Amino acid sequence: MITLSASILAYLFFPGGMFAIIFGLLLLGMERIAVARFQGRIGPPIFQNLFDVIKLRTKEFLVPEDATNRLMFIIAPFFGFGGMMTAIFILPVSGVYDGAGASSDLVVLIYLMALPAVSHIFGGSSSGSTYAAIAVSREAILMFAYEITFVIVLFTVALQAGAGDGALFSLKGIVDYQVRNGSFVHDLKMIPAFVAFVIFMLATLEVPPFHIAENDGDVMKGYYMEYSGMPLAVFELTHALKLLVLITVLQIFFMPGLAGGSIVVNLLWYMMKSAAIVIGIALVHASMPSFRVDQAFKFLMIVPVFLALLSLGLVLFL
Amino acid sequence: MAQFFTIALRNFLKGPTTDPYPFGETYTPENYRGIIAYSPELCIGCGTCEYVCPSGAIKLRHHESGMNFSYWLSTCCHCGNCGYYCPTDAVFNSNDFHTARAQSEKYDATINDDIASVQCSRCDAMIPRAVDALLARAYDEITDTVRHRASLCPDCRRLEQFERMYL
Amino acid sequence: MLSRYAVKSPWLFRINTGSCNGCDVELATTALIPRYDVERLGCKYTGSPKHADIVLVTGPITARSESYLIRMLDEIPEPRVVVAIGICPISGGVYRDSYSIRGPLDKFVEVDVNVSGCPIRPQSILDGVAQAIGIWKEKIKIFHKA
Known part of the structure; x- marks a missing residue:
């Protein structure tokens, strides 16, 4: 089977770069439409998030006078953006793209996934706003809780893909294993890990019920409070890329099945799977109220961690 | 939570219930209290409307050849007092709700008529x-x-x- | 060229300057109730003045809220459009000539659109936002030429 290999073109245009940004923004627009439909509204046009980014490009950028660190305030958005651009470059898309990683890129992913939250924390805490300070503390608490789940799920998947022969830390290897032996989502042992990963996804994307750190009615816009213009657009792009990265990771870990032999068919299959996942996220978004921060912390420390550990135990001892 | 879930799915299946307003027609109730309508040939200049207007939107002035009725939309609170108390129904609330005006038209949104x-x-x-x-x-x-x-x-x-x- | 696509995403920010809450309820209605769905125009209510494109001001600008209003308006990046919602910020309405009122709004800032009513109908708000989008488009062009 022919697949694309990693190159500078892959980083800049496809499947990273331009394609990822536009596809991520379209997925965000789709999520907004789906939420609107679940609420009985018509909703925005599908290109809405693209228009948002173009709009923010025309706006003035203001740096607050009482920012504690002006330089950090300006460069913070680019940490998350860079991290996500790299992540999408590393991740393989089954049947389309090989991914840029070497034998242990799964470990790199742990660090890259934390970068958007880190950029929120740096940007928010250097802005000097009280709302941002509250949001940053909440984000840090949440991040502490959900990263545990992610690491456990990741080791479960690596062990399962290793097939009793130690852990396999190569993303490409995990995809190939599942293409040969069937997707993990069909495996009963991996169902708890799948649920745990979905909860981790919701918590990372901060959709309700984990809509705590940037809740409009509560901490205004949280760490985005003092941002305007270009850097806010970069945050928007980061958010779009983060959604795409999480969806791609979900597909790599649990459902990298192929639809056919050619790249185009597999690409369409990948996009359809992504759209279906986004609609699922939108359903949760539309039908869930928000947790308080302490409730969210308790929930994240108990439910997904327990589910992930259950899967890990099953994989280890069965 | 399960209830929210079913409501969300039901909304999705039923389709949106949005009013098509800025792009299409909307429903306005018959007795909606919108912009004031005034007919000078029915007015007798009694001044009741000016007396009962809580926001001072209606003013009656005397001049050499009679009286003048003036109404300023930008301060009318659409309470309907004028229409309720008018003995001859010369003043009443129409159901026109298009009250958005550019700033340049702020002082033009008026009715200014001589009472015959x-x-x-x-x-x-x-x-x-x-x-x-x-x-x-x-x-x-x-x-x-x-x-x-x-x-x-x-x-x-x-x-x-x-x-x-x-x- | 940019302005053509930029105007499709007006983010709304509302300031309450001592309003009786009537207009604020109608604004919330416009945003939240599926019947009026302001998101069709691409609008989104933002919590931060720094994200705002269209500012909706309600209330007659009481003496207590005057300084906050001025500070808030300073924080909104250009190009922006100011919309006065309800008769209170436009002319003072039923509170006109009160000792505690500093309005009308156009004493403090250049207002672009007035939507009168007490309170305004949600459809009128949509009207006002649609007019504001037209004015905003011209402002983006001027801002980027200068």
């Missing part, structure tokens, strides 16, 4: 008209005598009354 006045049938004085709606409130039936008296100014009416009784 008529000359007294006996002297030169200009008096506000007594319209049929008003006469109907005062008399059971509007006879020619009533009409004749309504066309006189207060002084002439007094004079005529005196002539009728004592001369």
